[in-house]
Amino acid sequence: MSAALTPISRKPVSFYVPVVAAAGAFAGLFIGTAQGSGLLGIVIGAVLLGVLAYAATKLVPSEKAARWGIALVFIVAGFALGALPGAIVGGAFGWFFGWFTYWLYEGRYRARLVPYLTPGQVLWHYTFRVICGAILVFLITPILVVMPLSFNAENFFTFTPEMLRLDPAGYSLKHYRDFFTNNDWQQALKNSVMIAPVATLLSVSFGTLAAIGLSAEHVPFRRAIMAILISPMIVPLIISAAGMYFFYSRIGLQGTYFGVVLAHAALGIPFVIITVTATLVGFDRSLTRAAANMGADPVTTFFRVQMPLIMPGVISGGLFAFITSFDEVVVVLFVGSAGQKTLPWQMFTGLREQISPTILAVATILVGISIALLTTVELLRRRSERLRGMSPS
């Protein structure tokens, strides 16, 4: 897709200046709202960017000079408003609007699209991408905001003036130090690390067996059994938790390590069943018959033939089960006692009783671990598909 598909041509002023002005109004809305008047922001943004776009394309001969000029205007304006961080944000803004102006002016937006699209289709093509991008930003921003806050030098969830000035004194690793040295957090980490893998192991074993059993056609009441097994996913968690609390209390499992592991395994099983059932759809049953024909008993067949083929489903189910246990707070609050305090539990009480950025440091570490875990699994999956001669999807 790198080569141009459609020849491009310059566009008239009546097209690109209003579009750039509209984008400016959109950006101005946010800045204006933050400063107290959204309406004023819209007007200033629209006028400013409309004029800049016109001036850059009509008065400055070279594109390079014009784009640098726009960037410079924004850097200076940003610096005047918010010192160094303002200048950085302004620079990013200026670079984007310079690029955007010329992208429209030169008609570059058309280059990579097939020639027969109508203007309406071109508009939709880019609108769609903007919407997708906006959703992504909406999902990711809250997570990203947490990360710089975790390096706060103060004990509150606050962007201090020092932090905004990018002054090193405003940043510190003390919340990370607190996490690694504080007994409560270390105990919680230890509990989480002890509970999640065992719960995952149980979910994966039971879930895989259940999925294989339920995919055999001769099993009676398959749908009903399936519905019961995946019900922990559908029933509100708080209901399961309260039920487990009273049940486990009677049989002496409440407040024990084993009880929490069992409860988490019950929550993880549906994920394994669903993913494994999905991979079993593509599994060719004649392979097991062939193995049996050659003298393999069912257990050997399972481990040597079936298991390797449904492995991707087992692994992703296991991953979901692990994350469920690792992130779970409601059930453990009921089924566990203070001795089984897991990381999410500790974060929950910490957030309520003592709003300390240590929680953010932990959150940042957990996000890092999650990303690493998912990346590893994805890479392994691609590798195994490559080895089996399938093209990675």
Added chain:
Amino acid sequence: MKLKSLAALAASTALLAPMAMAEMADEMTLVSWGGAYQKSQVRAYAEPYVAMHPEVKVVWDESSNEAVAKLRAMNEAGNITWDLVDVVAADAIRLCDEGLAMEFDPDELLLPGDDGTAASEDFGDLIVSDCFIPQIVYSTTFGYRTDLVPEGVAAPSTVCDVFDLEKYPGKRALEKRPINNMEWALYCDGVAKDEIYDVLATEEGQEKALAKLDTIKDSVVWWSAGADTPQLLADGEVFMGSTYNGRLFSVIEEQKQPVAMMWDMQVFDLDGWIIPTGLSEDHLARVEDFVKFATDTKRLADQAKYISYGPARFSSAPLVGQHADLGIDMAPHMPTDPENAKNTLLYNYEFWADYRDDIDAKFQAWLAK
């Protein structure tokens, strides 16, 4: 095969249960509020106790906020997993009425004061319930951002400044419950201090208090956990807010935020231990031993080294010294200091026990309006 594994599972759990009991003999689960307050308990009571009894393992559970509900659930399930629970006096009274907290004889369970006074006299009126072992006197009071005081205006000094939006514009943080707010509203509406509860007992009085709160409703940020107001103040999100005086002490003296105290019309309240009913004998014995130690004159005075709450024993008061880390005198930061206690209110347990549900419903309905 499935049946067999189920049977094995049942057998293993049956084996595990008594084993867990035997292991827990030297373990004690203490329930508290988390944060700086729990830390003061850890340092003043639990650490010295464990130093004397190294075999004891203390587990802390930060669940005091929902202690009543959880104790009810535990009682219903017949499975008490807490050994000692830190609650405010009002909750202790409720738990005692419901039979969830153990009644005790103060002179038997608690040590006499350093000066030889019997425990029942040393704690005096603070034993507000037969189940309540008092620890500290704290107050709910206001703090404000010193840098948000409008120019040319004196810093707020009375609780009625909270209701004065013209002189002190900005957001206020108030607790999301009628207790304290209703009293302050009536007081600032011109009701004399000793008539507040008479007025609040009437329908018109409750309307009046809510009408007064209505004047600032749009500027109120409602809080429910003790950590909220300190965060909101540190953020500059609110100009002033009510919270526990120890939390404000931490914000001002330990975190060095531009915040100041406003002691006017602070509401005194008590916090202390209750022992849940239905503990096994070995647990009960351990807890009684711990409580005896943790509520003696020295330990209660020690706690004031870490947090600015007043010890509940008369005999501890003269021993209150300096902050353990900051080295500042703690006496001027105590809510009971004469300078701070010029105009105060005492939490009215009887009134709120009778009217809480009723006024709570009205307050919530007003909030939702």
